Amino acid sequence: MRDKPIYVTQPVLPPLAEFVPLLEQIWDNKVLTNNGPFHQQLEAALCEYLGVEHLSLFANGTLALMTAFKALRITGEVITTPYSFVATSHSLIWNNLKPVFVDIDPVTFNLDPRRIEEAITPQTTAILPVHCYGLPANTAEIQRIADVYGLKVIYDAAHAFGVRQADDSVLNAGDLSVLSLHATKVFNTFEGGAIVCKDAKTKQRIDYLKNFGFADEVTVMAPGINGKMSEINAAVGLLQLKTVDESLTRRLEIASMYRELLAGVDGLQMLDIPDTVQWNGAYFPVFVKDTFPMNRDALYQHLRSHGIYARRYFYPLISDMPMYRGLPSASPDRLPVAQQAAAEVLCLPIYPALTFKDIEQVCDCIVSPLKAAQMHALELAEHEAEDLDAEIALDLSPNRPELVFHPLNKSTSELDRG
Ligand SMILES: Cc1ncc(COP(=O)(O)O)c(C=O)c1O
Numbered sequence: 001m002r003d004k005p006i007y008v009t010q011p012v013l014p015p016l017a018e019f020v021p022l023l024e025q026i027w028d029n030k031v032l033t034n035n036g037p038f039h040q041q042l043e044a045a046l047c048e049y050l051g052v053e054h055l056s057l058f059a060n061g062t063l064a065l066m067t068a069f070k071a072l073r074i075t076g077e078v079i080t081t082p083y084s085f086v087a088t089s090h091s092l093i094w095n096n097l098k099p100v101f102v103d104i105d106p107v108t109f110n111l112d113p114r115r116i117e118e119a120i121t122p123q124t125t126a127i128l129p130v131h132c133y134g135l136p137a138n139t140a141e142i143q144r145i146a147d148v149y150g151l152k153v154i155y156d157a158a159h160a161f162g163v164r165q166a167d168d169s170v171l172n173a174g175d176l177s178v179l180s181l182h183a184t185k186v187f188n189t190f191e192g193g194a195i196v197c198k199d200a201k202t203k204q205r206i207d208y209l210k211n212f213g214f215a216d217e218v219t220v221m222a223p224g225i226n227g228k229m230s231e232i233n234a235a236v237g238l239l240q241l242k243t244v245d246e247s248l249t250r251r252l253e254i255a256s257m258y259r260e261l262l263a264g265v266d267g268l269q270m271l272d273i274p275d276t277v278q279w280n281g282a283y284f285p286v287f288v289k290d291t292f293p294m295n296r297d298a299l300y301q302h303l304r305s306h307g308i309y310a311r312r313y314f315y316p317l318i319s320d321m322p323m324y325r326g327l328p329s330a331s332p333d334r335l336p337v338a339q340q341a342a343a344e345v346l347c348l349p350i351y352p353a354l355t356f357k358d359i360e361q362v363c364d365c366i367v368s369p370l371k372a373a374q375m376h377a378l379e380l381a382e383h384e385a386e387d388l389d390a391e392i393a394l395d396l397s398p399n400r401p402e403l404v405f406h407p408l409n410k411s412t413s414e415l416d417r418g
Pocket residue numbers: 060061062063084085087088130156158159179180181182192193
């Protein structure tokens with residue numbers, strides 16, 4: 001057991017010394033919220049950084065999602081994925097909308113566009129895909145279907161900060177994209193969220209809605225909510241932006257190290273990131289297959305017993321939760337790919353402060369059951385070999401290539417600056 005646990009994530013924090021002068025400014029000007037100066041600066045800075053036209057900050061991603069459906073006046077049924085964090089579907093329920101679950105793609109773990117059309121009914125008004133783990137959903141195909149059926153597309157882009165595909169921000173896909181800026185995300189404002197939209201009029205409606213619906217002092221244009229981000233959170237965001245590139249680079253380095261160290265391990269599937277995607281390393285899921293010597297839950301416990309707290313994102317499936325499982329679309333036999341992913345997934349620790357030694361320990365711990373199984377098989381084989389001729393015994397030598405765990409190479413070790 002390690003003396004210091006390794007958790008699945010650890011938030012990035014700006015230097016406290018840089019935060020204090022910003023707090024002093026807030027204390028001086030007494031503007032704490034309601035579209036204050038830091039809030040305005042952060043909205044502009046994020047538009048610039050992310051390469052989007054308009055962005056409206058929120059107190060968190062869930063309030064942003066809830067407001068997104070109100071902003072586009074979505075009604076009836078919304079097609080979505082069961083393989084996500086609960087807030088994806090909960091935000092529909094809070095709008096009296098009915099989630100209709102559609103299975104996911106086995107490679108991207110995102111909503112499978114081939115299954116969307118059969119789920120469309122006269123009540124369908126929108127599609128709510130998720131860019132799970134920061135890997136983009138099939139935005140082109142989803143848009144094609146939305147255009148044919150006149151549906152809105154709202155992306156839950158909680159994991160997709162900084163992700164680009166074909167050199168455009170993935171946040172520009174669909175009608176709206178919603179970010180989470182929660183402590184666990186690649187860019188955090190402690191708590192926070194944002195809606196990205198394409199025109200000033202929509203941004204204005206969103207801004208009214210996040211401030212109770214106030215259009216001016218005496219006009220309330222809709223039953224809005226209080227979704228505003230405070231000045232303290234916005235100030236944190238401005239400081240975090242200074243180091244976000246560094247954080248993203250470090251995440252990608254860690255992901256490469258995992259790939260290298262786990263490459264020879266039979267029974268672990270990793271994410272397949274297309275060359276056209278500039279990924280953000282938000283999560284590092286592995287899918288524990290039948291050929292691995294223990295199942296996902298046993299591996300999860302095995303890691304915990306060594307002080308490594310990997311997480312089963314996303315298990316259980318949203319569609320298996322009590323408030324959703326009665327829906328016809330939640331039936332497990334309709335969602336076989338999502339069911340399998342939920343049973344196999346384990347997200348490994350990934351955050352900028354994770355050191356090379358930490359990663360090596362996580363990988364050693366993952367590989368140890370495999371090595372034990374191989375040693376056991378080898379011992380059995382050696383016992384049997386005693387009764388066989390010398391040629392067969394030679395073939396069971398411990399130097400067989402598949403029994404050797406890939407050693408670290410030099411280039412990987414050089415990446416460790418922790
Ligand atoms: C896919 C997804 N959607 C929505 C949310 C909700 O965001 P927040 O925690 O900022 O409310 C999260 C947060 O973890 C998420 O992972």
